[in-house]
Amino acid sequence: MELTYFSLSITTSLLLFSLSLIHIYWGLGGLWPGKNKQELIDLVFGKGNQFPSAFSCFFVAVFLILFSILPIVWIYRVPFLIHPQMTNGIRYIMYFVAIVFTLRGVLGYLPFVTKHWKPIFVYYTKRIYNPLCLFLGLVFWGMAFFT
Template identity: 65%
Template structure:
């Protein structure tokens, strides 16, 4: 496998994106406010409703999940070199379907008006311009990695 094949670039970009998202969740867990200026501004931009930000534990839990998801492209790409058991090899595609489904569902549902009518306008704007497309791209990336490697 060439070092800079399209598959490798896709895996690298997917991993980098998920790792960056993991770091943002860690930042929030330690009290960071970006992309907001105040706690309420952050809640409005990232969650769309409510007045209470999730606990640090919740932020770290999501960060851990995103980090583990970021490893999947490489585990799949090097599955034979890692000498995984046959049972693990058989289960890996299902894990890819689950992760892909999570991202695709999040990305698609954010376009439905029956959900967005309950959210703050700034969150709806961020959702339609950033969060939904990002989730759809990640969901499709996991499917591409699964079938392309």
């Protein structure tokens, strides 16, 4: 059981950290996975013709980095980071993160939400973004409830 928690916490942390690096890349002007600005907007934002500001990308990246630290800190109760009396506070943060990812994962499947998005974004959101968010939500729910 310990190996499962270790694997999940490391996998989740690496995944979230990788996503933060992608947001930093976008904040610095990177275009991947698009070939130009409009294609990037269509693929990762889903609507409009203006990509979020660099500040917005960095803001999301900071939270993804903070979220990436949570699983390891939580599973191992890192003594210099978590005072025993802070455990409930960290657990509530885990619930919050679980809610954020679960909502993002579920909302992306609802037609009244997706009707405003570009078809290519709907395609990727249903096959990649939503399952990824639901996975992350389930991991955070599981860690907060069962560890």
